[in-house]
Amino acid sequence: MLDSKPMDAKAMFTSEKAVCPAHAPADHPKIPPGKVGVLLANLGTPDNYDYWSMRRYLNEFLSDRRVIDYSPWLWQPLLQLVILTKRPFTSGANYKTIWNHDKSESPLATITKDQTAKIKEAMAARYGDDVMVDYCMRYGNPSTKSKVRKMIAEGCQKILFFPLYPQYAGATSATANDQFFRALMDEKWQPAVRTVPAYFDQPAYIDALAQSVERAYGAMETKPDILVTSYHGVPKRYLLEGDPYHCQCQKTTRLLKERLGWDDSQITTTFQSLFGPEEWLRPYTVEEVAVLAKAGKKRIAVIAPAFSADCIETLEEINEEIKDSFMDAGGESFTYIPCLNDDAAHITALSGVIEDNLKGWIE
Structure with missing residues (x-):
């Protein structure tokens, strides 16, 4: 087009x-x-x-x-x-x-x-x-x-x-x-x-994600029980055919957890935006947030590390459909942490990636 x-x-x-x-x-x-x-x-x-x-x-x-x-x-x-x-x-x-x-x-x-x-x-x-x-x-x-x-x-x-x-x-x-x-x-x-x-494991990108979490948590009187890192889903078949996406998402979550100094109980990885009849990467965000609410996690925050900018999947799907699933299951407090967008730390991280990839072409 x-x-x-x-x-x-x-x-x-x-x-x-x-x-x-x-x-x-x-x-x-x-x-x-x-x-x-x-x-x-x-x-x-x-x-x-x-x-x-x-x-x-x-x-x-x-x-x-x-x-x-x-x-x-x-x-x-x-x-x-x-x-x-x-x-x-x-x-x-x-x-x-x-x-x-x-x-x-x-x-x-x-x-x-x-x-x-x-x-x-x-x-x-x-x-x-x-x-x-x-x-x-x-x-x-x-x-x-x-x-x-x-x-x-x-x-x-x-x-x-x-x-x-x-x-x-x-x-x-x-x-x-x-x-x-x-x-x-x-x-x-x-x-x-x-x-x-x-650039899923670049230190500056991980640090920008961590800063956004720290800002959000710092503004709350009561901290969430758990942070849900929700990534866009793909069919599970793609993973079995060699697509590295699932592994890279898991590593991003692990590096974010380590940067924040947290343990496994404070963060989890899920996948959203299902389409079609076949099985996609699990757990599904819309289902998992309901499971968390029923298990006593009444306050959660959700972040979407796979999106460089807020869009329909974050502003509508997470903030409406996924939020409704959590609240309907007994959740009490739902916080969506925006994408990095044009945040200064994000721009610094992206600029660093660009400079690294321009080496040999221009100094």
């Missing part, structure tokens, strides 16, 4: 700083000076919460074979004739409850823009004008293709592609990388590229 008209070849070389290469004929096309691009990528967002905006977004998302790997011969008729006739209404209603009406966009879009602006400031302070920072979405707008083309047009001869997923999964990091490489297939002059690996 493209959010803007593609640039033609001539437009790619009209940068104000473009120059004719040394020793080239006078009629040689001008070429922009070489830059390094840093392209941040998040999951995506619908353009609006109306039926057709939601249908376009969900169709792109649920047609991705990395997300739903069932045979298209079986899946597409079900998707097009059943799921996409009903789900856009319910998903749209959920988005409406969290929508940023002032800016006419989803919270994920707002937060990703804020993150990009702050990382851009950090990169400018570190590298000056030699590094260009922008963002794209895997699904929806701004599309990966449009932003890759823009970076090349601005003279980026090297691009660092950064999927904003702390833990690697085929359905998140891999599909973002797939789309990035598909965008490169349409470029006549491809830049050199790198992709950023998962």
Whole structure:
């Protein structure tokens, strides 16, 4: 999905700083000076919460074979004739409850823009004008293709592609990388590229998570009985097929526990956002919080370490569906600790990951 008209070849070389290469004929096309691009990528967002905006977004998302790997011969008729006739209404209603009406966009879009602006400031302070920072979405707008083309047009001869997923999964990091490489297939002059690996165990990221927990707990008169670290789920089959996501989530929780100086009774790992008939990674958050309430854990806090920015899965699913499950089972106090978003410690952690991955390209 493209959010803007593609640039033609001539437009790619009209940068104000473009120059004719040394020793080239006078009629040689001008070429922009070489830059390094840093392209941040998040999951995506619908353009609006109306039926057709939601249908376009969900169709792109649920047609991705990395997300739903069932045979298209079986899946597409079900998707097009059943799921996409009903789900856009319910998903749209959920988005409406969290929508940023002032800016006419989803919270994920707002937060990703804020993150990009702050990382851009950090990169400018570190590298000056030699590094260009922008963002794209895997699904929806701004599309990966449009932003890759823009970076090349601005003279980026090297691009660092950064999927904003702390833990690697085929359905998140891999599909973002797939789309990035598909965008490169349409470029006549491809830049050199790198992709950023998962940063689930980076000390600065763990420390940023710990600081957010400490701030939340410090503001409470009575501390929660347990912290639930809720990660987005994937089918259990993916783990058995070699996807490292489950293991990386468990390690993030362990490192967070150690950083906070806690024992096992104070923190637990769960998985949310189930879809489809097969078994997903367990325990399921929506069920586990009810189990905790019935077991006497009347005060809980929930954090979502797999999300770099608050979105429908945190603001609506955790703060509404999962909260309701806990309270209906006898819970008394439910606290959602927001994602790291554009918090200063998070921006520092992400900037550090970027700087580590730019080594050898720019110093």
